Amino acid sequence: MPKADDPNQTTPKPGQRKAGAATKTPTRTEMVHEALRQAIIEQQLSPGARLPEDMIGDSFGTSRTIAREALLRLSVEGLVDLRPNRGAFVANPTLDEGRDIFVVRRGLERMVVLQLAGQLNADQIAELQRMLDHEEMTGARDEREAIRLAGEFHLRLAEMTGNKLLVHYLRETVSRCSLVLTIYGRPHSVDCGIDEHRQIIEALIAGQGDQAADLMEHHIEQVAGRALLETRKPRSVQEVLSSYATRIAQD
Amino acid sequence: MPKADDPNQTTPKPGQRKAGAATKTPTRTEMVHEALRQAIIEQQLSPGARLPEDMIGDSFGTSRTIAREALLRLSVEGLVDLRPNRGAFVANPTLDEGRDIFVVRRGLERMVVLQLAGQLNADQIAELQRMLDHEEMTGARDEREAIRLAGEFHLRLAEMTGNKLLVHYLRETVSRCSLVLTIYGRPHSVDCGIDEHRQIIEALIAGQGDQAADLMEHHIEQVAGRALLETRKPRSVQEVLSSYATRIAQD
DNA sequence: CAAAAAAAGATCGCATGCAATCTTGACATG
DNA sequence: CATGTCAAGATTGCATGCGATCTTTTTTTG
Structure with missing residues (x-):
């Protein structure tokens, strides 16, 4: 938990922006x-x-x-x-809301790969390959880091479309997915299969948009399925009750 | 422009919630x-x-x-x-950003109809038909109202999926599209063809999801095309300059 | 007279205070 | 002893004040 007892409580000087001119305040x-x-x-x-x-x-x-x-x-x-x-x-989304979030994510990711098919230049391809290698190396070692890297791969892909709004929505949705997985996901599921990522890149390079879209939808389906459908992991009493409590409070 | 010189400036009583118990503050x-x-x-x-x-x-x-x-x-x-x-x-989006917004909207609307194909019940179908009739009647008379109704049709469709996030994103994107059309749209283009709406509903009732998706994508493409590609309507000097000014100010 | 420097004005970033509302626990009442 | 009522405490909704920053105007200087 972040905790920073900032000393400028008594003397608030909000304008200390001089060092890095590149960073935008x-x-x-x-x-x-x-x-x-x-x-x-x-x-x-x-x-x-x-x-x-x-x-x-x-x-x-x-x-x-x-x-x-x-x-x-x-x-x-x-x-x-x-x-x-x-x-x-x-936020404490219900299982149904969680599924809805993954539905939206699937659609957004589909848009991304359709936009990108056959459009990637050499630099972008190289960067993506590098990310995949990095993912693969980290995979077995640090689970939490691996999850983060996998998310970043999806986001980087979106950024390459150059579509700001698409990136914005995907970023939000990926965050929401993380939250859903913390509630309903199994503890030790490495969420993104790296092989699937590689296949998607291959299809993108080959310019096979529909193929890439299918692969991506399947990929997201995998993640959602592993977490949301297959195993109803036993949740703590507190979680169950709080979920009911919110439902009551909304009326 | 909305202007309400609220008299409770001197005596602010923010809690006047008694009349309609149904409305949530x-x-x-x-x-x-x-x-x-x-x-x-x-x-x-x-x-x-x-x-x-x-x-x-x-x-x-x-x-x-x-x-x-x-x-x-x-x-x-x-x-x-x-x-x-x-x-x-x-906000004063560029033409490119405008196009990006329509790309996202197209994708979102595609998700909606794919979810809905073959899933509509009788009540929902009746409501949609009613909306279309209403649209058609208003169409020639009040242009602004017609535009509003067309937007509402798309939104209502989304709500029928029951997917909160999808509705949320589509609502935002429709708003953004309105803004884009105010900048780049031609003045007298009735944006939504009602016939196209009817065709989409038909496909949805028939359970032909792919067909409905194609129709919807085509429909959005039409709207975007009419506004953004076809006619580069001459904009006022002020608009042009303000767009340049913001670009300069960002560096 | 043009350009730079400085002052004035406008507007924002943030902290703080007060009243309204919600929650909790004490107390009364059947 | 359970239940309803009310007062105390906690927390939000909103307004306002002050210093910081940006913009514009004025003044100075080459």
């Missing part, structure tokens, strides 16, 4: 936003947990204003549930 | 957010226009806090451009 809100985002998708904050503004402000050494803004952003991304006059909670 | 932020959203997609606020927090607060009789939150939400939706330390502007 990471405002405090963005920092808190990103930190919370990471904490959630890395399972440091479990679904359903309360996120009081005061607590977040104290943790990061800022005021509630910042926390509030970060929470608002996260709620738009679907990682946080914002209940009026009640407060913020780490 | 439309908080001030949400109201301002929705009002601005409408103003933008209905062309009451032209792309590139400045949106100072103070001005918005004054217009709605609230503080900057509310305006700020609404602007943040709108920026996530892509209707507002938020430049750090500079302020908010009505």
Whole structure:
């Protein structure tokens, strides 16, 4: 859990932006936003947990204003549930919602590969190959890192389309998928098969868009299937009840 | 332009929620957010226009806090451009970005019809038919209303999938498309052909998903094509320059 | 007179305060 | 002893204030 007792509490000097001219002012809100985002998708904050503004402000050494803004952003991304006059909670999607999220992801990834088929240049191909090699090496060693790298592969692919909105939506959806997997996923499932990634790249290079699309849809289906359908892993009582609680509170 | 000189400026009583128990507390932020959203997609606020927090607060009789939150939400939706330390502007996407938006919309709409093919029940079919009739009647009379109804048709279709995330993304993308059309669209193009809508419904009822998907993609392509490719309508000098100005300011 | 420097004005980033609302626990009542 | 009522505590919704930053205008200087 991120905890930074910032000393500028008494002397707030928000404008300390001189060193790296290239970096475009990471405002405090963005920092808190990103930190919370990471904490959630890395399972440091479990679904359903309360996120009081005061607590977040104290943790990061800022005021509630910042926390509030970060929470608002996260709620738009679907990682946080914002209940009026009640407060913020780490999102706790139902199994059905989880399936819906994967449906959307499948469609978005399909768009990506259809756009990319036969359009990749040599540099891009080289970069993707490098990422796959890196993935493969890390795979057996560090599981959490492997998951992160797999997600980044999908995102990098999307970025190569040059379609900002597509990247934006895919990034959000991948985050949501991470959250869903922390709730319903089995603990030791390496989510992305690297072979499948390689096959997709092959099809993209060959310019076989439909083939790549089918492979990608199958690939996402695999991930979703392994996590959501096959094994209904026994959840803790707390998780089950909190899920029911949210359903009640919504009426 | 929405302007409501709220008299509770001096005596702010935000909790006036008793009449309709069914309505779930439309908080001030949400109201301002929705009002601005409408103003933008209905062309009451032209792309590139400045949106100072103070001005918005004054217009709605609230503080900057509310305006700020609404602007943040709108920026996530892509209707507002938020430049750090500079302020908010009505989004002014480039032609390329506009095309990207339509690409995403095409993909999302494809997902919708694939989900829906052969799944519609009698009530849903009846409702859709009713909407189409209504569209057809309004068509010639009130152009702006016709455009709104056409958009609602697409959205209602999405809602019938029951996929919250899909609805969310499609709603955002439709809004963005409206904005793009206000910039690059020809003035008197009725964007959605009602016949095309009817054909799609027919295919959905018949359970021909691929057929419906093709029709839908073609339909969106039509709209995008009419607006973005065919006629490069001469834009006002102000619009052209403001677009250049933003490009310069970003470096 | 043009260009740079400085001052003034406008607007944002953020912190903080107060009232409204929700939650929790004490107390009364059948 | 269970249940309903109410007061205390916690937390949010919103407004406002101050310093920082960006923009524009004015002044200075070559």
